[in-house]
Amino acid sequence: MENFSEVLALFLSVDNFLAIAAGVLVGVVVGAIPGLTATMAVALALPFTFSMEPVTAILLLVGIYKGGMYGGSITAILIRTPGSPAAACTLLDGYPLAQQGKAKKALKTALYSSCVADMISNIALIFFAAYLAKIALNFGPPEYFWLICFSLTIIVSVSGDSVIKGLIAAGLGIIVSTVGLDAVYGTQRLTFDSYNLMDRVSFIPLLIGLFAIPEVIEFYTSKVLPHIRTAVSGASLTWKEFKGCLKSVVRGSIIGVIIGAIPGTGATSAAFISYSEAKRNSPRKANFGKGEIEGVAAAEAGNNGVAGATLIPLLSLGIPGDVITAIILGAFMIHGLTPGPVLFQENLTLVYALFCGILVSSVVLLVVGNAAIRYFSLIADIPKSILLPIVLMFCVYGAYAVNNNTFDIGLMLIFGVLGFIFNRTGVAAAPFLIGFILGPMFEDNLRRTLLISKGDPSIFFRGPIAWVFITLTVASLLFAIRRYWLSRQEASAA
Amino acid sequence: MEKSEINLSEVTERSYGRLNPNSVLGAILVLVAGIFLFYIAPTYINEPPSMQHPLLSPRFLPQLAGWLVLLLSLALLIEGLVRPPRHTAAEKLHEGIPVLRWVLMIASGAIYMLFFEELGAIGSGILVSVLLFLASDLRKVSIYLLAIVFPVVVSLLFVHLLNVPLPVGTLWE
Amino acid sequence: MRQLIRNAAKTAALGVAAVLTLSSPQVLAEGWPEDNIRLVVPYSAGGTTDLLSRKVADLLQKELDTVIVENRPGAGSTVATAQLARGGRGSDHTLVMASPGHTIGAAIYPNLRYNPIEDFRFIRNVINIPNVMVVPGNSPYNTVAEFVEAAKQEELSFSSPGIGSSIHMSGELFKNLTGAKMVHVPFRGSGEALPALLSGDVDVAFENMPTVYPHIQSGKLKALAVTTATPSEFLPGVPTIQEAGAEYGLGDYETSAWFGLIAHKSFPEEGVTKLQEALDKIMAGEDFNNFLPQFGAEAGKVVGDDFRNFVAEELTKWAEVAEKANLKR
Structure with a gap:
């Protein structure tokens, strides 16, 4: 590489390092605040980048993105309030760990898995971008349809004690997800003529409502218990413990990379698929959902594995896979750059400078994350009687800020009550969330496929990618049925 | 409910x-x-x-x-x-919980839901935090100061640092 | 515990001080604006409208007073405009970045509680982005005529980033005028729609220029025509749909994604003048004109009442299309 020195010249500037550090820091903090997502932070930071150098501007945004992906897990673990949608999976095991006084262990697991996954994702971006981009382009509506079908099978593994209740929750989630104007015909569905419901139920209020608010309600409908001090959130993570999770972290990262490379699927699905796979392969299956560090590791690996990989379709094809990359695309365009094959031909130096910065950002995340844990884990020591009113306030502000609409506060509280009922009746909330996220994707892709093929069903079986996901779906279902059968036999034997 | x-x-x-x-x-x-x-x-x-x-x-x-x-x-x-x-x-x-405790919680929810725009982010934040502190029977005055400080700091943070607008409160204008 | 609370209080106090010093006013001019200007974006943060609005806000801020951008998405931009129409406190300093959603929304959504023309002051059209009729690179169609002929024989599909978008409506208008058989395949956002077009799963799209421009350059997509009345300088040699499809009833076909500032009908006259002057200055400036080409965009042309008439015409056009496509709810 003869222009290596040019790359370094472009990359090695104080501005770039400052941008990465500031970006990651802002991302972690904003990501940790319930209701404020990494997406919002990236969008709000965009105007500040107008006057920066292109590399600096994009590194700042990428830094926020990565920080935000991790930051979301902090509050998910500490106060059961997912700071970002993808962190909803982290709280399944992270929050029980925090309640057992092992908050620090959970936070460290999340951080280290995030950083490892981030690195793997970056490496995939740098070395396999062209190959993964080709897969992404071959992903048409029928292939998506099967990917979603496969993703739906993970409901079984996040259903907690009762698969039947889990599936019911998923069904309810799907029904709620269909509220709004129909995507194909524009007819009203369950909107009850309310303007606030025409654009579907807002995701963030639902998310916060479902997980954070039930804790508040639970606290004020229970007896006051004396606050148990947990010597600044317990012991840290040992290398041995993390080594035990490493397999799941790598697996999760790879899942994240593949999902991230396919536009429009998202970190939340990746986190849940990774979690589900980890649980299926773990010797400590039964402990998942009750405070298993491998669960935290898998979820975080899945969601951070997506971060670098979403840049694959963006950089190599010019296709933004999610809202954040769409904003980053905007930043490229503002600086007169067009992502896509042309970028690699005309601005290769810039691309490599970006790659350097992205690699550095993973290391910065480790440093900033460690510092953040030190301060954030103090939250675990605040008595609930003081903490919960403040959490509630953050949730309300956050829910309002998403759309600047008080309707969303009401929505959040209603889902809070629903989440509370779920808690009391032993229904897992995660399947509801999965139903809500995947329901519309299932429907959209089913319909797109039928519209494209003019009703001909043979299109569903049109190529190797479709068959791969059909096989995975069937295998996953058979596995779930077998396990259900075994657990029934155990139960009746006992 | x-x-x-x-x-x-x-x-x-x-x-x-x-x-x-x-x-x-x-x-x-x-x-x-x-x-x-x-x-x-x-x-x-x-x-x-x-x-x-x-x-x-x-x-x-x-x-x-x-x-x-x-x-x-x-x-x-x-x-x-x-x-x-x-x-x-x-x-x-869940047995024998003081009625006041969950009544105050429901009142808090209602205030956020119905009067957020009227009272403003700061106003409703302070009011609800005080109510919820009362519900937990907190006696220290210093804690009630928190109920004022937090909503003020957090909403200023949202509005000025993050550029995320929050309602000021129609009652006060 | 006490130590913790005391520390928290100390940090909080410092925070308040820091924030208060940050938020001191910047410029104090005579008359309007007497307060910060609010620019409401009727879509979520991160979209094209948001991006353009933030750039415009950035430039306006240098001419007038602080401009605060606020996202208020919902029901195809009608939530934000309905709120603007209601007026009230602060409406003499509030602007909305209107776009085709303003007229399409009015054509599609039921019982709007406002009149999309009468209830507003139209300040200026700031930016226009043409749409381009594109087909996959390996598509058998090379001209608008070939496409229309084929679509009369066999039903073809067109993609859009969602129902009621200007891209969707451009397709519906095309279908109406030519009588071609076309089925709409909705996606959620251009990022999802684009791969289906690139791989040839859908036959055509009427996408925004900046979205498809790089792919036209790399040959993965073919531009058949632009949707504006005049050819675009970015795509030399590509005809307009009007020229290319005149014989198929497309002689009056014109659509584009336009962006302009509107305000409440009782917006102060002084504000309108000052804004128009500021916008004139900005739009003549280097910064703005360097910014436009990145989006394949053109500077907006119509001001004041002309802008209002333009929007009224758009409204009539889309109401008719919505009626025929059975989209009116």
Whole structure:
């Protein structure tokens, strides 16, 4: 590489390092605040980048993105309030760990898995971008349809004690997800003529409502218990413990990379698929959902594995896979750059400078994350009687800020009550969330496929990618049925 | 809503050994799914005059999910009738809670839901935090200072540092 | 515990001080604006409208007073405009970045509680982005005529980033005028729609220029025509739909994604003048004109009442299309 020195010249500037550090820091903090997502932070930071150098501007945004992906897990673990949608999976095991006084262990697991996954994702971006981009382009509506079908099978593994209740929750989630104007015909569905419901139920209020608010309600409908001090959130993570999770972290990262490379699927699905796979392969299956560090590791690996990989379709094809990359695309365009094959031909130096910065950002995340844990884990020591009113306030502000609409506060509280009922009746909330996220994707892709093929069903079986996901779906279902059968036999034997 | 929840656990307590709470849940869900499938879905989901394929119908997915819920709740109901219920120690926690405690919580929710724009982010934040501190019977004055400091700092942070607008409160203007 | 609370209080106090010093006013001019200007974006943060609005806000801020951008998405931009129409406190300093959603929304959504023309002051059209009729690179169609002929024989599909978008409506208008058989395949956002077009799963799209421009350059997509009345300088040699499809009833076909500032009908006259002057200055400036080409965009042309008439015409056009496509709810 003869222009290596040019790359370094472009990359090695104080501005770039400052941008990465500031970006990651802002991302972690904003990501940790319930209701404020990494997406919002990236969008709000965009105007500040107008006057920066292109590399600096994009590194700042990428830094926020990565920080935000991790930051979301902090509050998910500490106060059961997912700071970002993808962190909803982290709280399944992270929050029980925090309640057992092992908050620090959970936070460290999340951080280290995030950083490892981030690195793997970056490496995939740098070395396999062209190959993964080709897969992404071959992903048409029928292939998506099967990917979603496969993703739906993970409901079984996040259903907690009762698969039947889990599936019911998923069904309810799907029904709620269909509220709004129909995507194909524009007819009203369950909107009850309310303007606030025409654009579907807002995701963030639902998310916060479902997980954070039930804790508040639970606290004020229970007896006051004396606050148990947990010597600044317990012991840290040992290398041995993390080594035990490493397999799941790598697996999760790879899942994240593949999902991230396919536009429009998202970190939340990746986190849940990774979690589900980890649980299926773990010797400590039964402990998942009750405070298993491998669960935290898998979820975080899945969601951070997506971060670098979403840049694959963006950089190599010019296709933004999610809202954040769409904003980053905007930043490229503002600086007169067009992502896509042309970028690699005309601005290769810039691309490599970006790659350097992205690699550095993973290391910065480790440093900033460690510092953040030190301060954030103090939250675990605040008595609930003081903490919960403040959490509630953050949730309300956050829910309002998403759309600047008080309707969303009401929505959040209603889902809070629903989440509370779920808690009391032993229904897992995660399947509801999965139903809500995947329901519309299932429907959209089913319909797109039928519209494209003019009703001909043979299109569903049109190529190797479709068959791969059909096989995975069937295998996953058979596995779930077998396990259900075994657990029934155990139960009746006992 | 909260009240009925508490009653539900009391019912379970008394009829321990006879009625499985899962059956109660199943029965309620069967009813809900039934109402959804036979009243709400046909009334509130409009079908277009013509469709290329029956699977494209706006009613397809909601009804599929509705049937799923209906059948599974039926299974839950039956399963509950066959199996004896288990008693959980957690229910003890929810007995004899001071009425004021959860009334203040509901009031807090209502304030945020109904008067957020009127009182403003800071106003409603302070009011609710004070109410909830009272609900926990906190006595120290310094803690009540927190109820003022936090809403002020957080909303200033949202508005000025993050550029996320929050309502100032129509009452104060 | 006490130590913790005391520390928290100390940090909080410092925070308040820091924030208060940050938020001191910047410029104090005579008359309007007497307060910060609010620019409401009727879509979520991160979209094209948001991006353009933030750039415009950035430039306006240098001419007038602080401009605060606020996202208020919902029901195809009608939530934000409905709120603007209601007026009240602060409406003499509030602007909305209107776009085709303003007229399409009015054509599609039921019982709007406002009149999309009468209830507003139309300040200026700031930016226009043409749409381009594109087909996959390996598509058998090379001209608008070939496409229309084929679509009369066999039903073809067109993609859009969602129902009621200007891209969707451009397709519906095309279908109406030519009588071609075309089925709409909705996606959620251009990022999802684009791969289906690139791989040839859908036959055509009427996408925004900046979205498809790089792919036209790399040959993965073919531009058949632009949707504006005049050819675009970015795509030399590509005809307009009007020229290319005149014989198929497309002689009056014109659509584009336009962006302009509107305000409440009782917006102060002084504000309108000052804004128009500021915008004139900005739009003549280097910064703005360097910014436009990145989006394949053109500077907006119509001001004041002309802008209002333009929007009224758009409204009539889309109401008719919505009626025929059975989209009116």
